[in-house]
Amino acid sequence: MNTREAKEILLLYRGPVDHSDPQFHAALDCAKSDPELGQWLREQTNCYDAIRTKLRAIEPPVGLSEKIVRRRPIPFPRDWSRIGQLAAAILISASVTVLLMKWSEHRHSSVAGAREIVVTGEVLDMTCYIAYNLSGPDHAKCARDCIRSGLPAGIKAQDGKVYLLTGAAGHSINAEVADYAAKTVTIKGRQTVRDGFAQLQVEEIRKL
Amino acid sequence: MSGDLEFENLVKLYYRDLYRFGLSLTGREADAADLTQETFYIWANKGQQLQKAASVKSWLFTTLHREFLKTCRRRNRFSTESIGEGAEGLPNVPADCAERADSRTLLRILGEIAEDFRAPLVLYYMEDLSYKEIADVLALPLGTVQSRIARAKIQLLRRLSETNLPLDQAK
Numbered sequence: 255m256n257t258r259e260a261k262e263i264l265l266l267y268r269g270p271v272d273h274s275d276p277q278f279h280a281a282l283d284c285a286k287s288d289p290e291l292g293q294w295l296r297e298q299t300n301c302y303d304a305i306r307t308k309l310r311a312i313e314p315p316v317g318l319s320e321k322i323v324r325r326r327p328i329p330f331p332r333d334w335s336r337i338g339q340l341a342a343a344i345l346i347s348a349s350v351t352v353l354l355m356k357w358s359e360h361r362h363s364s365v366a367g368a369r370e371i372v373v374t375g376e377v378l379d380m381t382c383y384i385a386y387n388l389s390g391p392d393h394a395k396c397a398r399d400c401i402r403s404g405l406p407a408g409i410k411a412q413d414g415k416v417y418l419l420t421g422a423a424g425h426s427i428n429a430e431v432a433d434y435a436a437k438t439v440t441i442k443g444r445q446t447v448r449d450g451f452a453q454l455q456v457e458e459i460r461k462l
Numbered sequence: 463m464s465g466d467l468e469f470e471n472l473v474k475l476y477y478r479d480l481y482r483f484g485l486s487l488t489g490r491e492a493d494a495a496d497l498t499q500e501t502f503y504i505w506a507n508k509g510q511q512l513q514k515a516a517s518v519k520s521w522l523f524t525t526l527h528r529e530f531l532k533t534c535r536r537r538n539r540f541s542t543e544s545i546g547e548g549a550e551g552l553p554n555v556p557a558d559c560a561e562r563a564d565s566r567t568l569l570r571i572l573g574e575i576a577e578d579f580r581a582p583l584v585l586y587y588m589e590d591l592s593y594k595e596i597a598d599v600l601a602l603p604l605g606t607v608q609s610r611i612a613r614a615k616i617q618l619l620r621r622l623s624e625t626n627l628p629l630d631q632a633k
Contacts, residue, residue, distance in 0.1 A: 312485060
């Protein structure tokens with residue numbers, strides 16, 4: 255290896271960091287035995303050190319590391335078993351919510367505080383009865399027509415108490431009770447009171 | 463919590479080196495800071511899948527370099543001029559010439575070197591990476607990296623010696 259070849263190799267030599275790199279061993283041996291080459295190598299490594307020191311003296315702007323840490327994204331854990339668990343939890347939670355909503359809907363559709371009773375009495379056309387005190391066989395036809403036309407129906411119990419007859423939520427009872435207008439029947443149903451007014455949600459009608 | 467501490471330690475350990483590498487590549491402080499931030503952002507999202515702790519440094523430098531190349535493609539503002547093969551003779555630059563140049567001058571001269579050659583040269587000077595590691599960071603063959611470093615170094619030293627810095631610029 256001549257001096258020029260050794261220089262071409264040692265041009266890349268940085269000092270201790272490259273000391274164990276075998277590509278430099280032969281050229282370094284040359285530099286040991288050739289004083290001129292040794293001097294050139296020292297100048298090269300000194301020059302390398304000077305440039306390295308200058309470049310490494312550059313400091314980043316103040317606060318850069320804090321900014322990086324502050325703006326760190328929160329990584330989403332791609333753990334499929336946990337994602338599966340999460341999906342199952344969401345599904346269960348949604349199902350429970352739907353069931354609760356259905357139950358709540360059902361609960362609100364039935365009347366609060368209802369209790370089952372059996373009432374025997376005359377079926378009334380409530381409009382004529384309350385407004386004009388009309389009831390009984392003489393008023394049967396009018397009562398039947400009024401109830402069929404959708405006016406409220408009721409029942410006057412043998413103890414004189416009057417109940418408004420209702421069906422389940424959204425279901426009119428009028429068609430079922432119209433034929434019993436002014437007749438005495440026994441109705442099984444759920445009694446509630448709203449604003450002091452009694453009503454009976456009909457479950458079963460039996461004519462006496 | 464431990465993940466946060468790990469991330470903070472990693473930032474403390476490498477953000478300076480990455481910033482300097484970014485600054486040498488871009489020549490602009492704001493761009494270097496952006497590249498450094500972007501590199502750690504990518505690390506936080508993907509880097510933790512890395513199995514070998516020893517590869518972290520190379521991974522960070524590789525990522526910063528890739529992001530830099532993407533920026534170059536978007537902006538198309540960096541020179542792609544290559545350095546001629548004919549490195550006529552090895553320059554004899556006394557160490558005091560390099561000592562007289564300040565960091566800013568060195569960065570300016572580095573900025574004049576074509577990007578393909580600048581990146582390996584900067585890693586050669588600033589980081590204690592082996593040539594194999596530099597080749598891995600830049601995704602280049604080992605021989606190509608060594609050849610580019612040698613040619614870029616000759617150019618850097620020649621420009622440095624031509625700069626004729628006055629002594630009062632010494633830092």
